[in-house]
Amino acid sequence: MxxxxxxxxxxxxxxxxxxxxxxxxxxxxxxxxxxxxxxxxxxxxxxxxxxxxxxxxxxxxxxxxxxxxxxxxxxxxxxxxxxxxxxxxxxxxxxxxxxxxxxxxxxxxxxxxxxxxxxxxxxxxxxxxxxxxxxxxxxxxxxxxxxxxxxxxxxxxxxxxxxxxxxxxxxxxxxxxxxxxxxxxVQPLSEQIKSLANKKIVFAHLATMFMLAGHYMVYAYLTPFLETNLNLNQYWISICYFLFGIAAVAGGAFGGNLAGWVGSKKSILIIIGSFALVLFLLPYSTFSFPFFIVIMMIWGALSWALAPPQQDYIIQTDPVSSDIHQSLNNSALQVGIALGSGIGAVVLGHTESVTSTATVGGGVVVIAFICAVVSISMATGKARRTREAQADY
Incomplete structure (x- = not known):
């Protein structure tokens, strides 16, 4: 590289x-x-x-x-x-x-x-x-x-x-x-504003936001999850965070390589779909600490695997406005972090069970998957205009 x-x-x-x-x-x-x-x-x-x-x-x-x-x-x-x-x-x-x-x-x-x-x-x-x-x-x-x-x-x-x-x-x-x-x-400001109305990319941003929201519903409260379900002390909790961090860093490389192998669109669906399944599985993996570590590291890797194919997808979808949309996608990530932490707090307040955050988080990631499917299934503006012109002809 x-x-x-x-x-x-x-x-x-x-x-x-x-x-x-x-x-x-x-x-x-x-x-x-x-x-x-x-x-x-x-x-x-x-x-x-x-x-x-x-x-x-x-x-x-x-x-x-x-x-x-x-x-x-x-x-x-x-x-x-x-x-x-x-x-x-x-x-x-x-x-x-x-x-x-x-x-x-x-x-x-x-x-x-x-x-x-x-x-x-x-x-x-x-x-x-x-x-x-x-x-x-x-x-x-x-x-x-x-x-x-x-x-x-x-x-x-x-x-x-x-x-x-x-x-x-x-x-x-x-x-x-x-x-x-x-x-x-350089596009005029009016054209940049119009580019924000691109529904295909808007749904891609929503996929990013909801995936990170589902992730941070669990990650923001990982310490009490580990204390409640695995009875870990601070030493082992630190080990878990360290392993999660290693997996998350590796996940970025995995997402880029996956996009190179199967393409950005398929990668996005594979990553988000797998991420939802892992979150649903997480509460049921605590019967064995080694098994939980494996699931947790898969969760960590997938949590940051989406960004490379998503950014590449955005560039492919709208090359002219890709810079502004890459920035907006990063903003969507930040909003997702804040949203997930907030929803997680509400879930904890109503259920008083830290385990439930993983289940609700998985549901939020399902919404991200739906947004990704909607985005990918939409035709690009150019392709849509071509079909409309052919239909008129």
Whole structure:
């Protein structure tokens, strides 16, 4: 694979760490800044909200800027946001810094996806995207334990100083190895707005959103699930998270390779359908810890396997507007994370059973499968217009 793709993937890991790395250290942050844990939790929710909105909006506003230059400028802003977090004396300043990092991270991740897709040949596109997805998934999944480890050793602020240093390294490598990236055709804003009405891609975005929602209904409450159903202590729970993280990172590569073998459309249906079955099976796998580990790792791999074929499918469906739709798909992912966590909390409140989140989560993924089938079964705009013209003739 092209060295430039690996550099972009490493940069994506650095950028992705910021989002959930605070999850495991919220009590420490709250205590240091003299706020409640609930208030500190807004550092995650506000980040996700800003991230979801900023990606497509900034991609549209910066369409005329050369991609490498834009990447470097945005990475510099990301660096500044993390330095601001390190020195912030109050919660308000930390929140402002989170908004800055969320805004810049949203643009950096979608730029990594779109640039990776452009600098390789079409047959290797899904695989290139899979490396970027591996970067995103590894940072989101491994960020929490990494944040806890660094905080215990050096304090919570050092987490953001470390990310700032890593961003400098990414800046240097991108500036050296990445050449100028030709800009895609720039559509007028009115045309970009019209592209958002493409029902075929809208249902693809919904498939992403509902799959991640079903996933996070379970993953957000994995610790109580393990405690309740397997009676695991913190040591073994940490082992489970570590194994899940390894599987999730590998899942990104699996999704890219699968798309190369059977095509993006079939891959999407295989991954979402299998994911639903695994979630339904999960509560019944706890009779044996080794068997549960196997099922859990399959779950972890499938959780991030969808992105490469989905991004490739979006590019194939609407090449002209693919950049904006790749960004929107990433936003759909963020909305799915927030939605799944919220629905999971409601399910727990009504059933008082953490096991039920897997069953309901599987049902939500079935909705994702239906959305994917609807999207794939729709004709593209060009094909539809051709058939209509033939019918008129």
């Amino acid at each position: 092209d060295l430039r793709v690996f550099i972009l993937a490493i940069s994506t890991i650095t950028v992705g760490l910021v989002e959930l790395i605070v999850g495991g250290i919220l009590p420490i942050i709250a205590d240091d800044l003299n706020v409640s844990i609930g208030t500190a939790g807004q550092l995650i929710s506000v980040y996700a909200l800003v991230f979801a909105i900023a990606g497509p909006v900034l991609l549209s506003l910066t369409a005329k800027i050369e991609r490498k230059k834009l990447y470097l400028v945005t990475m510099a802003i990301f660096f500044a946001g993390n330095i601001m977090t390190f020195f912030s004396p109050t919660f308000t300043f930390v929140m402002i810094a989170r908004v800055i990092t969320a805004t810049s991270a949203a643009l950096l991740i979608v730029l990594s996806l779109t640039i990776a897709a452009k600098i390789v040949e079409a047959p290797k596109r899904a695989k290139a995207i899979s490396y970027i997805v591996m970067g995103i998934s590894s940072s989101l999944v491994l960020g929490v334990p990494l944040g806890i480890l660094i905080t215990n050793a050096f304090g919570w602020r050092s987490v953001f100083l470390g990310i700032a240093i890593l961003s400098v390294c990414s800046f240097i490598f991108v500036s050296i190895f990445l050449g100028k990236i030709p800009m895609s055709e």
